[in-house]
Amino acid sequence: LVLSLPAAAVACPFCNAQTKTLSEEIDSSDVVIIAKLVKGPPIEAVIAGSADAEATFEIVQILKGGDALEKNSALIGLAPDSPKRPRQSRQIRVLYFGQQPVGTEFLVFGVDPKKVQWTTPNALSPRAVKYVSQLVGLPKSGADRLTFFQEYLEDDESLLATDAYDEFARAPYAEVKQLKPRMHREQLLKWIKNRDVPASRRRLYLTMLGVCGQADDLAVLEQMIQSSDRQVRTALDAMVACYLILKGPDGMPLIEDLFLKNKDAEYTDTYAAIMAVRFLGQETTAVPKERLLAGLRAMLDRPQLADLVIPDLARWQDWSAMKKLVELFKNADEESSWVKVPVVNYLRACPKPEAKAYLAELAKLDPESVKRANSFFPFGAAAPAVPADKATAKQPQVPAPDKSGGAASDAKPAKANGSSGSKSDKGPKPGQSSSNDRAVVVPALIGAVVAMAEQTAAPEESAERPAVQQDPTTTTLDNAEVANPEAASDGESRQTAQAAPPGMVPATSRRVREPEANRWQVAFVTLGAAGALFGLMFTILRRN
Structure with missing residues (x-):
């Protein structure tokens, strides 16, 4: 139940996908078509936002679910078994509140295989039509897939540029590295x-430049890293990682002097550098692990921020910092008291006999801090890190602190270094990755939770689900004079500015048997809530 620091990165380590990709939308739908608008909705209905705002579309291309359309009467005015049904004149009626001209082509998703409903149509340009048409034929993963999306990065059309970026943001870092021979370095x-x-x-x-970059690029990176213009240093975490990958161990002194050893460095910059060091230690071999650890150990001379790296030292099994950490515990004041619990967890993770002796000594000096560590983290410290060259995709993944890759280095929280301010004035550190990255569990809660779950479990029963109003943002084949039972999706996750008013749950009057309550499900849900509560309590304790 204890969460360790991140293992091998599943996706781009510093990227944050902005939305669901078009490929994911297609995969989660049962019918996907490109259709041309042949008759717009009544203007009065559009203005009123009523369910009568139906437009007529002609199916131009079926990307998915052709069998479902063929098996059902999915054509206006034609019987499902009509042998003369013209394939290119198939039409559907869909709820549509937009103002696009007749002839515009749209991407339309169909949901619910037994009673197809069409989500809000998305207008496409001719280039977007070509782009979407190619998605269904791409490999499911690998460098060949990324090669296609690479050509649309920073495309003039926002839809294509965003979708291409999101595909890269979700791609495993190993696959990004496979793209190296085909990357456009100059464009990057x-x-x-x-x-x-x-x-x-x-x-x-x-991140991509770190894969395909050359020594000639180092001058540009060094200039950006040392710039006093925050806009230039945007994305500092990825920038430092790129620099260290290309520069190797010789790049560490610059990063240490600017962000790790420098007590006047802004918190966001320091944290960005730590994120970069973590990434290099886990995903690359560009800088030896011991050299990275030396950089992290420099943070121990900044007691107010030392807790950011203590879990990393334990996870990478660097026990050379033990004496230094014990001194930090003993000398902790109001501004650095939150370092105590991470130090205790470090000692608990250390297999050396002197660690137990130090624990006993610290328990006498500050029994409350040791007790808090044992209570909030009863299963010990983080698991040992897996070397970059041995990490596999099967290892459990935990998102890195500040997975957005940017909030930590772009936001501007109150300064938190040894020069000024108090901890209570600064608030929680963005993306902090020390003890707050772990699940909070109190063993004493388990018995009470299970007992409560047993009392909560309800006997099996069946219930009649009342019919509710039809969702006006989706159009069933019945409503559209089209009957096509065979398509399902997760709804209208890619609606545009033309979207209809907020809808309601689709109608159903089917009798459904409610499943028996599962006491363990109840127990785990309650444990999760208790964990969140104690996590909040722990944060308050740290700040006080």
Whole structure:
């Protein structure tokens, strides 16, 4: 139940997908078509936002679910078994509140295989139609898939640029590295230098440059890292990682002097550098692990921020810092008292006999802190890290602190270093990855939770689900004069500005048997809530 620091990165380590990709939308739908608008909805119905705002669309291309359309009367005015049914004149009526001209092509998703409902149509340009049409034929993963999306990064059409970025943001880092021979290095450099490129995308391009970059690129990176312009240093975490991958161990002194050893460095910059060091230690061999650890140990001379790296030291089994950490515990004041619990967990994880002796000594000095560590983290410290060259995709993954890759280095929280301010004035550290990254469990709760679950479990019963109003943002084949039972999806997750008013649950009057309550499900849900509560309590204790 204890969460360790991140193991091998599942996706782009510094990227944050903005939305569901078009491919994911297609996979989760049962029918996907490209249809042309042949008759717009009545203007009065559009203005009123009523369910009568139906437009007529002609199916141009079936991307998925063709069998479902063929098996059912999915054509207006034609019987399902009509042998002369013209394939290119198939039409459907769909709820649509937009103002696009007749002839515009749309992407439309169909949901519910037994009673197809069409989600809000999304207008496509001719280039977007070509793009979407190719998605269904792409490999499910690998460099060949990424090669396709690479050509649409920073595309003039927002839909294509966003979808391409999201595909890279979800791709495993190992697959991004496989793309190296096909990456456009010069183009990546232009985007990285462009102030108009959003920080999230710049992180991706810096990650890619770390794969395909050359020594000639180091001067540009060093200039950006040392710039006093925060806009230039946007995406600092990915920037530092890219720099260290290309520079190797020789790049560590610059990063240490600017962000790790420098007590005047802003908290967000320091945290960004720590994120980069973590990534290198887990995903690459560009800098030896011992050299990375030396950089992290420099943070121990900044007691107020030392707790950021103590879990990393334990996870990478660096026991050389034991004496230093014990001194931090003993000398902790109001500004650094939160370092105590991580130190205790470090000692608990250490297999050396002197660690037990130190624990006993600290328990006499501050029994409350040791008790808190044992209570909040009863199963000990983080599991040992898996070396980058031995990590596999099968290992459990835990998202890295501040997975957005940017909040930590782009936000501007109150300064938190040894020079000024008190901890209570600064608030929680963004994306902090010390003790707050762990699940909180109190063993004494388990018996009470299980007992409560047993009392909560209800006998099996059946219930009649009352019919409710039809969702006006979806159109059933019945309503559209089209009967096509065979398609399902997760709803209208990609609605545009033309979306209909908020809808309601689709009607159903089917008799459903409610499952028997599962006491363990109840127990785990309650444990999760208790964990969140104690996590909040622990945060308050740290700040006080």
